[in-house]
Amino acid sequence: TQSTRPQRLLSAVQKNATRGNPRSVVRAIDEFCRHKEWAMNVGDEKGCILDSIVSEVNPVTVLELGTYCGYSTVRIASLLPPNAKLITLEFNPDFAAIARQVIAWAGLQDKVQLVEGSSGDWIPKIQEQFGINTFDLVFLDHWKDRYLPDTKLMEKCGLLRKGSVLVADNVICPGTPDYLEYVRSSPCYKSQYFISHLEYTKAEDGLEKSVFLG
Numbered sequence: 440t441q442s443t444r445p446q447r448l449l450s451a452v453q454k455n456a457t458r459g460n461p462r463s464v465v466r467a468i469d470e471f472c473r474h475k476e477w478a479m480n481v482g483d484e485k486g487c488i489l490d491s492i493v494s495e496v497n498p499v500t501v502l503e504l505g506t507y508c509g510y511s512t513v514r515i516a517s518l519l520p521p522n523a524k525l526i527t528l529e530f531n532p533d534f535a536a537i538a539r540q541v542i543a544w545a546g547l548q549d550k551v552q553l554v555e556g557s558s559g560d561w562i563p564k565i566q567e568q569f570g571i572n573t574f575d576l577v578f579l580d581h582w583k584d585r586y587l588p589d590t591k592l593m594e595k596c597g598l599l600r601k602g603s604v605l606v607a608d609n610v611i612c613p614g615t616p617d618y619l620e621y622v623r624s625s626p627c628y629k630s631q632y633f634i635s636h637l638e639y640t641k642a643e644d645g646l647e648k649s650v651f652l653g
């Protein structure tokens with residue numbers, strides 16, 4: 440039977456990356472996506488911007504919406520302090536199965552909790568299920584029409600505190616116009632756009648960093 444692109448991406452990691460070395464996993468995926476098959480990872484250019492924001496925030500609790508194959512999960516988790524925890528939500532079980540193996544290859548499974556299901560269902564349950572009150576950092580990279588409703592849901596559930604940082608991928612391509620309008624006009628957020636390119640292409644894209652002001 441035919442393999443899927445995520446399966447071929449995992450094979451490239453297992454072939455070219457060193458177990459327990461997150462940077463080699465990130466490099467192997469970027470090489471695969473640049474030279475073999477494009478895939479919707481945040482990529483190396485936006486990834487460097489994401490790294491700088493993660494290092495600045497130095498978060499103890501992180502929520503990622505949209506795991507895909509675990510590329511940004513590995514990028515973020517590799518920068519976290521020892522006691523930190525990253526919860527990543529993936530709706531697609533096939534993506535989740537691959538991501539678990541990529542995260543394990545990087546040796547980061549103890550820092551990462553991958554949860555399968557829809558963000559709308561899971562966000563209200565995170566506090567009781569995982570004993571987390573608020574998130575220091577949230578990376579939004581799932582369905583683009585879910586960024587705004589899920590942000591409002593996180594606010595409602597009290598998952599954001601004064602200073603929580605939201606980083607949103609793809610705010611230009613594919614685009615998240617309603618989310619951008621909200622975080623840029625709401626008095627509850629201080630927003631900043633980091634211009635870049637759609638992963639592995641010359642098309643414009645960027646990350647939006649929004650600090651919740653409480």
Ligand SMILES: O=C(NCCCCCn1ccnc1)c1cc(-c2ccc(F)cc2)cc(O)c1O
Nearest residue numbers: 479504505528529530558580581582609612613
């Ligand atoms: O759709 C994207 N991501 C969501 C995938 C499904 C999430 C499922 N899920 C997880 C949790 N809750 C729901 C995405 C798309 C593109 C893209 C850009 C240009 C193009 F021509 C084609 C595609 C680039 C990205 O960087 C992306 O992130």
Ligand SMILES: [Mg+2]
Nearest residue numbers: 481580608609
């Ligand atoms: Mg993305």
